Amino acid sequence: MELLRYQPENNIEIGAKVPDFILVDHENKTLRLRDLIGSPAVLYFYPKDGTSGCIQEACDFRDVYTDFLELDCPVYGISPDNEVSHQDMTDKHDLPFDLCVDPDLNTIKEYGVWGEYQLNDKEAEYAKGFGFDIDESLRAWSVVRCTFLIDKDGILVHKWMNVNFRGHASSVRDQLHKSFKFDIAF
Numbered sequence: 001m002e003l004l005r006y007q008p009e010n011n012i013e014i015g016a017k018v019p020d021f022i023l024v025d026h027e028n029k030t031l032r033l034r035d036l037i038g039s040p041a042v043l044y045f046y047p048k049d050g051t052s053g054c055i056q057e058a059c060d061f062r063d064v065y066t067d068f069l070e071l072d073c074p075v076y077g078i079s080p081d082n083e084v085s086h087q088d089m090t091d092k093h094d095l096p097f098d099l100c101v102d103p104d105l106n107t108i109k110e111y112g113v114w115g116e117y118q119l120n121d122k123e124a125e126y127a128k129g130f131g132f133d134i135d136e137s138l139r140a141w142s143v144v145r146c147t148f149l150i151d152k153d154g155i156l157v158h159k160w161m162n163v164n165f166r167g168h169a170s171s172v173r174d175q176l177h178k179s180f181k182f183d184i185a186f
């Protein structure tokens with residue numbers, strides 16, 4: 001899959017306050033930016049529950065989650081999937097963090113992580129199997145796998161755009177330690 005472009009092309013700069021949001025987690029609880037104030041947080045955006053890359057990424061975050069908790073940093077996965085799909089993914093893979101629903105794509109687009117992709121025939125067949133809409137020119141629109149590390153005041157500290165899921169959770173953890181361990185020790 002080739003990412004053609006982000007739609008819209010929102011670019012949140014490091015050091016800027018991240019956009020506010022209202023999401024619902026897999027237990028139907030509301031999550032807002034103001035709920036995160038007071039500790040750092042990781043918001044990772046992913047395309048689709050149940051796909052191999054998204055499962056691997058979630059399990060990788062699960063496997064290093066205690067490292068995030070040591071620095072009082074919750075992790076939130078965000079996709080357009082519904083609460084039932086998120087609950088199923090959470091239960092099947094024993095995820096200790098919340099998966100949040102963005103069915104209207106408001107937060108996804110506000111954070112600039114909605115993208116247009118060009119697929120080949122094989123990729124298109126795979127994507128259709130998971131319910132993605134593919135047009136006649138083999139273009140699809142989906143969440144671009146991206147992660148935002150924000151500080152206790154809702155300021156963007158680091159971001160990863162269009163990431164490969166392999167090893168990504170460990171990279172985020174390592175950046176969290178670099179960004180916050182010194183501050184929290186005092």
